Amino acid sequence: MHELVEFAVEKALELGASYAEARFEEKNGTSLAMKNGNPEGLEILADRGMGIRVLVDGGMGFASTNVLTKESVSEAVKKAVKLARAASKVRNEPIRFSDEDFHEVYYEVKMRKDFRDVSPEEKMELLRKVEEEVNATGVNVPMRYLGYSDQVWHKIISNSDGAFIESVIPRVSVMYNLVVFENGQMEQAPFVQRAFSGGLELIEKDEPWNWAVKDVQALKKLIYEGQKAPEGKVDLVISPEVAGIAVHESVGHPYESDRIFGREAAQAGESFVKPDMLGERIGSEAVTVIEDPTLPNSWGFYLYDDEGVKARPRYLIKDGIITEFLTNREYAYKLGQRSNAAARAINYNREPIVRMANTYLAPGDYSFEELIEDIKLGVYMVSFNEWNIDDRRYQQRYIGREAYLIENGEIKHPVKRPILEITTRALWSSVDAVGTDVEMFPGTCGKGEPGQGVPVWMGGAHARLRDIPLRRP
Amino acid sequence: MFDVNEFILKKAKELGFGDVVVLGYEMDRRQVRFANNEITVAKNWHERKVELFVELEKRVAGTSITELSEENIERTLKTLLSNMKGMAPKEDYYGIAEGPFQYRDIPETFDKAIVELDEPNEYVERAINAALEEGAKRVAGVLYTDHNRLYLTTSNGVEAFDEGSGIEISVRAFIGDLESGHGTNSVRVLKKFDPESAGRKAGEIAKMAQNPEQGPEGKFDVIFDPLAFANLLSYMSFMTSAYAAEAGFSFLVNKLGQKVANEIVTIKDVGNMPNGYGTRKFDDEGVPTRETTIIENGTFKTFLLNTSMAKKYGTETTANAGLIMPHAWNIVLEPGDYSREELFSEVKRGIYITNVWYTRFQNYVAGDFSTIPRDGIFLVENGELRQIRNIRVSDNFQRILEGIKALGKESYHIHWWEVSTPVSTPYVLVEDVGITRATK
Numbered sequence: 081m082h083e084l085v086e087f088a089v090e091k092a093l094e095l096g097a098s099y100a101e102a103r104f105e106e107k108n109g110t111s112l113a114m115k116n117g118n119p120e121g122l123e124i125l126a127d128r129g130m131g132i133r134v135l136v137d138g139g140m141g142f143a144s145t146n147v148l149t150k151e152s153v154s155e156a157v158k159k160a161v162k163l164a165r166a167a168s169k170v171r172n173e174p175i176r177f178s179d180e181d182f183h184e185v186y187y188e189v190k191m192r193k194d195f196r197d198v199s200p201e202e203k204m205e206l207l208r209k210v211e212e213e214v215n216a217t218g219v220n221v222p223m224r225y226l227g228y229s230d231q232v233w234h235k236i237i238s239n240s241d242g243a244f245i246e247s248v249i250p251r252v253s254v255m256y257n258l259v260v261f262e263n264g265q266m267e268q269a270p271f272v273q274r275a276f277s278g279g280l281e282l283i284e285k286d287e288p289w290n291w292a293v294k295d296v297q298a299l300k301k302l303i304y305e306g307q308k309a310p311e312g313k314v315d316l317v318i319s320p321e322v323a324g325i326a327v328h329e330s331v332g333h334p335y336e337s338d339r340i341f342g343r344e345a346a347q348a349g350e351s352f353v354k355p356d357m358l359g360e361r362i363g364s365e366a367v368t369v370i371e372d373p374t375l376p377n378s379w380g381f382y383l384y385d386d387e388g389v390k391a392r393p394r395y396l397i398k399d400g401i402i403t404e405f406l407t408n409r410e411y412a413y414k415l416g417q418r419s420n421a422a423a424r425a426i427n428y429n430r431e432p433i434v435r436m437a438n439t440y441l442a443p444g445d446y447s448f449e450e451l452i453e454d455i456k457l458g459v460y461m462v463s464f465n466e467w468n469i470d471d472r473r474y475q476q477r478y479i480g481r482e483a484y485l486i487e488n489g490e491i492k493h494p495v496k497r498p499i500l501e502i503t504t505r506a507l508w509s510s511v512d513a514v515g516t517d518v519e520m521f522p523g524t525c526g527k528g529e530p531g532q533g534v535p536v537w538m539g540g541a542h543a544r545l546r547d548i549p550l551r552r553p
Numbered sequence: 554m555f556d557v558n559e560f561i562l563k564k565a566k567e568l569g570f571g572d573v574v575v576l577g578y579e580m581d582r583r584q585v586r587f588a589n590n591e592i593t594v595a596k597n598w599h600e601r602k603v604e605l606f607v608e609l610e611k612r613v614a615g616t617s618i619t620e621l622s623e624e625n626i627e628r629t630l631k632t633l634l635s636n637m638k639g640m641a642p643k644e645d646y647y648g649i650a651e652g653p654f655q656y657r658d659i660p661e662t663f664d665k666a667i668v669e670l671d672e673p674n675e676y677v678e679r680a681i682n683a684a685l686e687e688g689a690k691r692v693a694g695v696l697y698t699d700h701n702r703l704y705l706t707t708s709n710g711v712e713a714f715d716e717g718s719g720i721e722i723s724v725r726a727f728i729g730d731l732e733s734g735h736g737t738n739s740v741r742v743l744k745k746f747d748p749e750s751a752g753r754k755a756g757e758i759a760k761m762a763q764n765p766e767q768g769p770e771g772k773f774d775v776i777f778d779p780l781a782f783a784n785l786l787s788y789m790s791f792m793t794s795a796y797a798a799e800a801g802f803s804f805l806v807n808k809l810g811q812k813v814a815n816e817i818v819t820i821k822d823v824g825n826m827p828n829g830y831g832t833r834k835f836d837d838e839g840v841p842t843r844e845t846t847i848i849e850n851g852t853f854k855t856f857l858l859n860t861s862m863a864k865k866y867g868t869e870t871t872a873n874a875g876l877i878m879p880h881a882w883n884i885v886l887e888p889g890d891y892s893r894e895e896l897f898s899e900v901k902r903g904i905y906i907t908n909v910w911y912t913r914f915q916n917y918v919a920g921d922f923s924t925i926p927r928d929g930i931f932l933v934e935n936g937e938l939r940q941i942r943n944i945r946v947s948d949n950f951q952r953i954l955e956g957i958k959a960l961g962k963e964s965y966h967i968h969w970w971e972v973s974t975p976v977s978t979p980y981v982l983v984e985d986v987g988i989t990r991a992t993k
Contacts, residue, residue: 115800118645120613120643120877121613121615121643121877122615125616129619156599159597163596166674167592170587171591172590199639201640223801267916268918341589342691343593343693344588346724347695349910349927429600466915468925475925477989506991506993553921553947
């Protein structure tokens, strides 16, 4: 395969490309589902192919093929070059890429328990365990949808600037949707996922059944003991899970440079952040947000991005100040910078675009007790369901799933559906203290057309927000 | 590709599989993405693959085969077999449709002119120029051309072929940071393609939306533009699948035969709609696609079903397989009898929403959700429009359907990034829609 990847790059240069990149990707894996105790279909994934991206006369072209012969790859290269040349005629200025240091590298994530050696029935046992543990709680959970998935991603990336990166990354996950029906009322924990890069041992150690049990018990308690959430200005403590979705939506996304420059305008939108906002204050001094693809065993893990650039932690906000955008080579060039390796593609048939990996609110120095001890009236939001944000990433909303009243420094009864609807600047300016312990939660980040759902982690430490206008349904 | 299908079927039967479905695809898809009035990237995909579904004593499995050599096919089938042998059966599996079936050609689903189109960039330029002529400063969007061939062979006597084409464009026009509009056009035959109309609509709305003020909150009568209501109906289409209901992702759970919408509301799935972007001759089991009434005059009539789920519930398939998960082809909200002007004159004080995105649910089974208007939003007062911004629709799906009080008489076929299942809908007036906004 190495030769075919190199052949594609050489062929593109021969045909007049000023830049060429070929990416072979192979994904192998299994997925299983269980619905209300019934095993659903087994799905075997075996997919491979090559994508070729080129620049010709400043236009960009992309073509892919899943027929891995010299003839077929050659045909795809010709198409990419032809498309790029035609596209260059409908451009105001040519596309250029930043200069980078490139390497020849092989890396892989080792599995202690290799899921390729485990039978589907044994994997199904993981779901059965979730099913059994949830049923054993005695909580009435009439709808239970459980999913297991594992995949090994093998990639070979080569470009005409000297990158040659080969990687093997296994990914494994369990998800659930649980509907609790008690006392004539219904609450739901949908699309909850536990996910890692690595072997089956990571899922076994994480024990997703415990997360599911905790969820259904919290929902039952919410139904029987939940009261109305306070309205008006209160203090709010958000958990690492809620902090995670908030940094993902209102820090990670608006700092994507392709969005800042309008390339995503018709789909995922633009950004309230402008290039001249680097160095501007966006939050309190307590707020530092880090984006780091290199976290071991993380769901968003990689060491080199899909343009062959070496990954590193990126400080999007440091002590409340905007310090860095997420860039690929095209937008790093526009910003007069080096790329910080945020180019990702979900498969061989997709172009690399600017994406997050693992985004988190960096820890502070408050224990959880210290965060709540001086709160007279507040809410602790542990998990969320409904959330969304406008396409400039400024007006957002998160509704608590599991949440509790805080009164005179103590956690009291559950509260139903506290709604945080707030602007990005107000959200991050309201944080006056951050906890010490970081936790991460997996998600699938959607962007691009056609869609590219990429695995990411989101998380951070607990955070305390002062004087927040909470609302209720 | 039928020779490949037959080889797979023969080998699968030799290995002892029961039900077997082999769905071969040959796809040619082109994309031109544009932003800031220029092309950002142009792409081409050629793909040839087989989707395979097999059953072994009530155990079911599926995979895609992209490397179609005989060796790889045999290897894949043997892998499936060995993986399935130890598995527990799916007790609620009841088989696939009995063929063969007769198929009719569906008008306006294939056009050689789209296949032979050398270079679609001129359509992009026409859309951009139309938006700029209306006053836009920045124009972004995407154009696709599609050419698909489907080859279906099943162990129950089906051998079916379908060939389809399509061309579509989605255009978003901007004047400043806060002023934008959106238009789309999705058709199956080239002579019906109108990229200018998409560009013009995007430009017109952006121009109308200039200098918006912060919008209000409370309960308002809302006129949803077809682009906006299509988003909600596209989400609803997933919830009409019996699979979604069983898995706890539908507000229609336990509501068969009940009133779930105003009586002026009739919603169908039309798999055989001429010029529909989701139209196909047959579903994944080979059953000829057809029209299925999901909600009739406000009453919920049926979930969308495949053969196995239909047998489980003692009824007939609606030709919406998905072998594991039934799904809609083209959702249609039947139009009413209001002209656009009459609809707006119905509203003394309300809101006109031209587009929404990011629809998310607090509770799927209850149907509680919110979604965010984007592009032009307007306060409607006695026939006058005043541009506003930064509001959110926060309501309940069934209540929205029950609150529909008037429907436009013209229908629009919508398909884009936020509307993945194509939807035909008119302008829709809904009373007392919950509107919220951030107050800090």
